Amino acid sequence: MCNKNNLEMLAKSFAVIHKACFGNTSTKFSSSFILSLIQNPNVKFIEQEQKGFCLARLSDVEAEIITMGIKPEFQQQGIGYSILIRIIQLIRKTSCETIFLEVASDNIAGIKLYSKAGFNRCGIRKNYYQISNDKKVDAIIMKKILVE
Numbered sequence: 001m002c003n004k005n006n007l008e009m010l011a012k013s014f015a016v017i018h019k020a021c022f023g024n025t026s027t028k029f030s031s032s033f034i035l036s037l038i039q040n041p042n043v044k045f046i047e048q049e050q051k052g053f054c055l056a057r058l059s060d061v062e063a064e065i066i067t068m069g070i071k072p073e074f075q076q077q078g079i080g081y082s083i084l085i086r087i088i089q090l091i092r093k094t095s096c097e098t099i100f101l102e103v104a105s106d107n108i109a110g111i112k113l114y115s116k117a118g119f120n121r122c123g124i125r126k127n128y129y130q131i132s133n134d135k136k137v138d139a140i141i142m143k144k145i146l147v148e
């Protein structure tokens, strides 16, 4: 069981990892915002030794990967795939039948990771991510069907 102190520590750790992964585009994912997410019983998370984490929100028959990240020094060691598979397994135990996510169209590592885990591209949101004052990037929407 996670008590309040544990959740606060986790939220801080997730915020540090998120900032290391996304830099200045990470401002929304402060530790207080992440704490509000992980205190929500519909939000599930998997983390591994403060190296990486994944957050997912459950909503009736759909789940959404909110975000995930692996500290840069631990990337490309299989941790992201392992965490993603573990959260998919967790979601499979719920009423959710489909998992959706959004990933930046220029995030090759993210798109390849999600494809490897069985997510398929199903849509696009134009200019979804504001990268800087004068740069926006499309979001690719991907989904994975859990039950046929």
Ligand SMILES: CC(C)(COP(=O)(O)OP(=O)(O)OC[C@H]1O[C@@H](n2cnc3c(N)ncnc32)[C@H](O)[C@@H]1OP(=O)(O)O)[C@@H](O)C(=O)NCCC(=O)NCCS
Residues within 6 Å of the ligand: 021, 022, 066, 067, 068, 069, 070, 071, 074, 075, 076, 077, 078, 079, 080, 081, 082, 102, 103, 104, 107, 108, 109, 110, 112, 113, 114, 116
């Ligand atoms: C995307 C991310 C989570 C991948 O985590 P990771 O632990 O490095 O990934 P893994 O080592 O488990 O690799 C799994 C698969 O992802 C893909 N992948 C990972 N890093 C990659 C890279 N740099 N280039 C291309 N493909 C990559 C590959 O398909 C890989 O499978 P393979 O090794 O069989 O080729 C990580 O790069 C990261 O945290 N990036 C910044 C944050 C982010 O983009 N999050 C996802 C979008 S919300």
